[in-house]
Amino acid sequence: MQNMTTIHDVAALAGVSVSSVSNVLNQRTDKLSADTFARVEAAILKLGYQPNRVARQLKTGHTPMLGLLVPSTANPMYGQIALKIEAAARAQFSYRLLLGNTHRDKRQEAGMFDDLLSFGVRSVIVVSSQDDERHLEAAVQRGLTVVSYDRQTTEDGDSRVDHVSPDNFQAGYIAAAHLIEHGHRRLAFLVPSGKTISRTAKIEGFRERAAQEGAQVSATVIEGPVLETFGDSELADLGFAMAADLAAMTPRPTGVVTVNDMLAMGLMSGLIQAGLRVPEDISVVGMDGLSIAAFSNPSLTSVAMPLTEMADIMVQRAVERSRDPQLPAVNLVFHPMLISRHSVARPGADKRA
Numbered sequence: 001m002q003n004m005t006t007i008h009d010v011a012a013l014a015g016v017s018v019s020s021v022s023n024v025l026n027q028r029t030d031k032l033s034a035d036t037f038a039r040v041e042a043a044i045l046k047l048g049y050q051p052n053r054v055a056r057q058l059k060t061g062h063t064p065m066l067g068l069l070v071p072s073t074a075n076p077m078y079g080q081i082a083l084k085i086e087a088a089a090r091a092q093f094s095y096r097l098l099l100g101n102t103h104r105d106k107r108q109e110a111g112m113f114d115d116l117l118s119f120g121v122r123s124v125i126v127v128s129s130q131d132d133e134r135h136l137e138a139a140v141q142r143g144l145t146v147v148s149y150d151r152q153t154t155e156d157g158d159s160r161v162d163h164v165s166p167d168n169f170q171a172g173y174i175a176a177a178h179l180i181e182h183g184h185r186r187l188a189f190l191v192p193s194g195k196t197i198s199r200t201a202k203i204e205g206f207r208e209r210a211a212q213e214g215a216q217v218s219a220t221v222i223e224g225p226v227l228e229t230f231g232d233s234e235l236a237d238l239g240f241a242m243a244a245d246l247a248a249m250t251p252r253p254t255g256v257v258t259v260n261d262m263l264a265m266g267l268m269s270g271l272i273q274a275g276l277r278v279p280e281d282i283s284v285v286g287m288d289g290l291s292i293a294a295f296s297n298p299s300l301t302s303v304a305m306p307l308t309e310m311a312d313i314m315v316q317r318a319v320e321r322s323r324d325p326q327l328p329a330v331n332l333v334f335h336p337m338l339i340s341r342h343s344v345a346r347p348g349a350d351k352r353a
Contacts (some may be wrong), residue, residue: 002270005047014043026064038053066095066318067124068118071104074233075262077288083150084311085125092312102115104128104196104230106135113139123173125149125320129165129198136161145322147314151197153331162317163331166305168198171336172205174284175221175257175303180209182345184255185217188246190267192231192238199259202287204209206257212218220244220253236266243270246282254282254347259292261286261302268296268343279345289339298342306334 003229007025011018016036024040032040043049066089070078082099089095098121109126113135116124122145126136129150136146140160147162172189172245179187189206191199204308205222210219222245224238231238239258246253246267258264264286268278278284278298286293289304313332321327 005049007049008099009047010040010043010049013047014039016040037192040168040199055292063120064093064095064159065098065119065121066122066315067098067100067112067121068127069100069102069109069112069124070127071230072232072258073099074102074196075235075260076290076292077260077262078232080288080290081127081311084307085315088311088315089319092315095315095319097236102126102128103232104194105227106130106132110135110139113142113144113229115144117144120156122322123147125314125318129196131195131197133159133161145318145325147318149310149314150332153329159331160329162314162321162329164317165333166310167213168201169205169208170180171287171303171305172202172207172257172339173209174205174336175202175287175310176209178285178301179255179257179283180213180217180342180343182255182283182344183215186251186253186256187217187255188220188222188253189257189259189332190222190224190239190242190246190263192226192235192263194228194230196230202259235260235262236269238262239268240270240273241266243267243274243276247271247274247276252282255285256342257280257285257287259287261288261290261300264300264302264343265296268298268300279343281347283344283347285344289337296343301341301344302339303336304339305336310334 007018007021011021020036021040024037068082068085073079086097089097100112124144125147127149140146150165152165153159153163187210189203207219210217224242226234226238258267264284268284271278271282276282286300286302289302293300293302
């Protein structure tokens with residue numbers, strides 16, 4: 001049977017005004033004393049009161065939900081990001097998460113912006129890293145607060161979109177440096193075909209660190225063909241397939257960096273299938289810092305992105321700017337960190353390091 005408790009019942013039990021109950025429901029804690037807030041929460045719990053979300057949306061024009069658009073949750077990295085963002089939204093603002101897959105298609109992203117606005121959602125985080133954000137700016141003009149993840153702004157302070165990103169250049173640099181420190185001189189960077197800003201930055205960082213060694217170190221970038229434009233759902237299969245080509249190269253790279261962890265895990269499996277050992281014959285470094293990377297065989301060395309910290313700030317910016325549109329947009333960059341495991345050793349080593 002439907003709960004017929006009203007906001008007036010809650011106010012009467014707590015001995016406060018209806019506006020005080022409303023402040024609690026909307027997390028406006030600065031307007032209430034701790035005692036009043038506690039009494040209202042106790043009354044809500046005792047009566048089992050559930051606010052009418054449809055009525056609230058009609059009154060306020062928005063619903064307490066945060067949109068998140070990712071390329072494809074077939075890539076566990078985006079599922080991991082979604083979990084972090086969902087936890088941050090719930091902890092900071094008691095918001096729920098509305099998740100959509102866009103396959104990096106600008107038309108799909110723009111269509112989902114329309115859907116979010118029609119549902120009363122006023123804040124969205126977009127994981128894309130494409131070089132054209134005009135559709136994001138158009139969504140801002142229509143009243144949507146947009147946070148772009150995994151790319152830095154190329155605008156001269158005119159963008160109205162927040163940008164939060166790991167330092168992808170540094171990620172590529174760190175990965176190459178780790179292999180060079182272990183004595184590798186023939187390096188390769190593996191990436192699916194399909195150019196994005198973040199992939200380009202990782203490759204540039206990789207090449208920069210290799211170039212610092214002069215002619216002593218070679219650095220090759222190898223693109224793998226994918227069925228989809230960017231291959232977000234094909235990563236492990238692609239890594240497995242690229243292993244055969246890598247094994248056949250003469251001379252063969254001894255140290256490999258992959259653009260993400262799923263590509264690396266597929267690659268390691270393919271290398272073993274081709275009769276090569278990881279890390280004794282080929283060392284492998286991934287990027288992302290997926291939790292499952294610790295359980296591959298061998299466990300995968302990876303450049304980890306600080307997802308918790310980035311999720312916290314993305315949620316904060318998305319919601320607070322929706323409440324105060326005059327807040328200026330920001331461009332925030334977070335530093336990645338190497339997690340050293342067992343997929344890297346010195347070339348030809350008989351013992352893992």
